[in-house]
Amino acid sequence: MLGRRMGRGGLVRAAATTAVVAGTATAVSGGMRNRQAANQQQADEAAMYEQQQQQAQMDYAAQQAVAAQQAQMAAAAPPAPAAAPQNDMMAQLQNLATMHTQGILSDEEFSAAKAKLLG
Numbered sequence: 001m002l003g004r005r006m007g008r009g010g011l012v013r014a015a016a017t018t019a020v021v022a023g024t025a026t027a028v029s030g031g032m033r034n035r036q037a038a039n040q041q042q043a044d045e046a047a048m049y050e051q052q053q054q055q056a057q058m059d060y061a062a063q064q065a066v067a068a069q070q071a072q073m074a075a076a077a078p079p080a081p082a083a084a085p086q087n088d089m090m091a092q093l094q095n096l097a098t099m100h101t102q103g104i105l106s107d108e109e110f111s112a113a114k115a116k117l118l119g
Contacts, residue, residue, distance in 0.1 A: 092117055 095116065100110040
């Protein structure tokens, strides 16, 4: 009987050892898989960051090119002609004359305003 017990104990022990070895192998392979997935995710994030940086640099370069082009166009464009002071003075004299003919200004007021305008 003693021999039989040993045989059964050996079978249970062998099954238990196999289960421990299989469990350890599963845990190790799962850990490796998780580590590989984390490494791949980190590599993907680094690639995405690099792509975003390149896009930002291209956007900045495009903005600089547009700004340079606008500055060049502004420098090349002739300045807008200033309104001639005589035209303004003529308009004011005509306005005074219209108010005088409508009776808004008296002769004295018209003469005083005209003298002030002409200097």
